[in-house]
Amino acid sequence: MHVNKKIAVVGSGLVGTLLAIYLKKLGHEVHVLDRSKDIRTIDFSGRSINLAMSTRGWRALENIGIADQVHAIGIPMNKRAIHIANQELKYQPYGMNSESIFSISRGGLNKLLIDIAEKEGVHFHFETRIWDVELATATLFTGESEFGAWQALQYDMVFGADGAFSRIRHRMQRQNRFNYSQHFLNTGYKELHIPADANGSHQLDKNSFHIWPRGEFMLIALPNLDGSFTCTLFMPFEGAISFEQLTNVQQVATFFETYFPDTKNLIPNLTHDFFKNPTSSLVTMQCYPWVYQDKIALIGDAAHAIVPFYGQGMNAGFEDVTVLAELIAQHNGDWQTILETYQQARKPNADAIAELSYRNHTEMSTKTADESFLLQKKIEQHFAKKYPEKWLPLYDRVTFSHDSYLSALQIGDKQNYIMQQVLQIPNIDAIWDSEIVEQTIISLLEK
Known part of the structure; x- marks a missing residue:
């Protein structure tokens, strides 16, 4: 049975604020607490990487009717422009069907989401430092300093959306059998x-x-x-x-x-x-479990911080919110089941996109200027357009589909193995679009 709850979201970043909007729309009383000043009052610059909004992120926004507002502050990018030293500019299209990712200012999007959340009735508490959490009772302890007087804030549930160095996760790490790593x-x-x-x-x-x-x-x-x-x-x-x-x-x-x-x-x-x-x-952070009973849950970077080389950090966090919302609808107030199913569904996919993001560092910094790699991409694009039911390139699968990150990683590994065999075909640079190459790929796919 659905019961409105008093819920705290710790962290007013992108994922935390989006989650707050979702929860408020479901009828809950939602408070967002953040140790920083209101981002709308400060100059947000100097240490940012622009966001690359793609299909997973858009779905989370579309589900609550705010995608159009975000589209208005984004610029579509349908290709890479590769600046190779002493060579002409080269372009690499992104999607199979002219899809685009959208460049969006992190600060601009964050400010917009906070404005939307406040209009929905979410309560924001900036410059509020969380020093400890009582997991069993979802009680937050705030104060001016770690060693001064604290105030206890009681909630029915707490979501930790406070980033890669999450205070909520730090408290959860003191549990027995809590696994944590950072690289x-x-x-x-x-x-x-x-x-x-x-x-x-x-x-x-x-x-x-x-x-x-x-x-x-x-x-x-x-x-x-x-x-x-x-x-x-x-x-x-x-x-x-x-x-x-x-x-x-x-x-x-x-x-x-x-x-x-x-x-x-x-x-x-x-x-x-x-x-x-x-x-x-740049850090990759992984941990497990993400939840404590029906009281506490980690989300976004607090659960799975990744490096930015696939442009999926925000998109993965927004997909967390999408999956959580779907589970809330399915399990109608059974938060124990909702949170347990949420972490089981998302943890393998978070690990997969972490691995893909790590690998893409090499692709962006080195392979985008490598002729063999460019030939591989050309062959993949040609084959996928002719046999779309047999091949969807890894980038499209990650960026322009809702396939799980885990399946994208697994299928991508098989595709890369096949392409390494294809690149060994004699005179491949001249016959790359021939029937011989196509049949070779088909036969390798069937093995």
């Missing part, structure tokens, strides 16, 4: 900025995801509505070519002139932004 890449990232031109227009093709692949490091740029691009430099923290080697203005200028010469006139405030903006880290 930091040696690669960090720094935000840079390409402004609009004098007419307010984009200086690069605005419907492309721009990549400058350079092996161990790369630069990317995603468009914004104001004509600018948010750029991100990914590079090792230490090593021969790394952030630790760039300590002064001349070193940064020389580095960009050497490796990204076509950006010289695009990023006028390069050195200022480089030293103003922080160098941030």
Whole structure:
């Protein structure tokens, strides 16, 4: 039986705020608590990677009727633009049917979702620090400092949506048999900025995801509505070519002139932004269980933080919300079953997209400039268009379908094995679209 509950969502980020909207629409009393200031009152810049909204994310927004509002603040990108040193610009289309991912400002989307949530009646409590949680009673303890006086806040349920370094998960880690791991890449990232031109227009093709692949490091740029691009430099923290080697203005200028010469006139405030903006880290975090009885649940990055190289972090978190909402409808107030089924359904898929995201780092930074890889993609696209019932490329399966991440990983591994065999066919670069190649793929698929 459905009973309205008093629910706390800890974390006012994208996933937490979206979850709050869903829960409020179901009739619950919802409070969102966040240690930070209201993002609508601060300048959100300097350490962000633009979002790439795709099919899974759109479904979560469509289900509650707010997709159109988000479409209005996004820019469709239907291809990659590959900036290879000393070569002409190359384009790689994304979807089999001209699908697009959408570049959306993280801060802009977060502000919009909070506005929508407040209109629905969600209560926000910013600058509220959570120091501890009593799991069995869903009680949060807040206060000015960890060692000062605390106030107890009683709820029927608590959702931890407070990110990769979640305070709610930190408390759950003190349980017996709670598994937890985190892995930091040696690669960090720094935000840079390409402004609009004098007419307010984009200086690069605005419907492309721009990549400058350079092996161990790369630069990317995603468009914004104001004509600018948010750029991100990914590079090792230490090593021969790394952030630790760039300590002064001349070193940064020389580095960009050497490796990204076509950006010289695009990023006028390069050195200022480089030293103003922080160098941030990238972490994969995995844990289990995600829930405690019918009282506590982790969601989004608090349960499964991943690196950003597949553009699925937000999309995966939004899919958490979609699955949870479906289970709420199926199990009509039986929160014990809802939460247990939720974690069983989502955990394998969270692990799968974590693995795919980790692998895609290599694809973006190295393989997008590799002729053999480009030939493989061309063969896959040709075969998939001719035999759509037999082949859906991995990227399309992850980005433009609702197939599970786990099945995408498994099928993608089989497809890659097949393609490695195909690439060994003599003279493959000349006969890539021949019947011989097609029949080879079909025979390997049937094994």
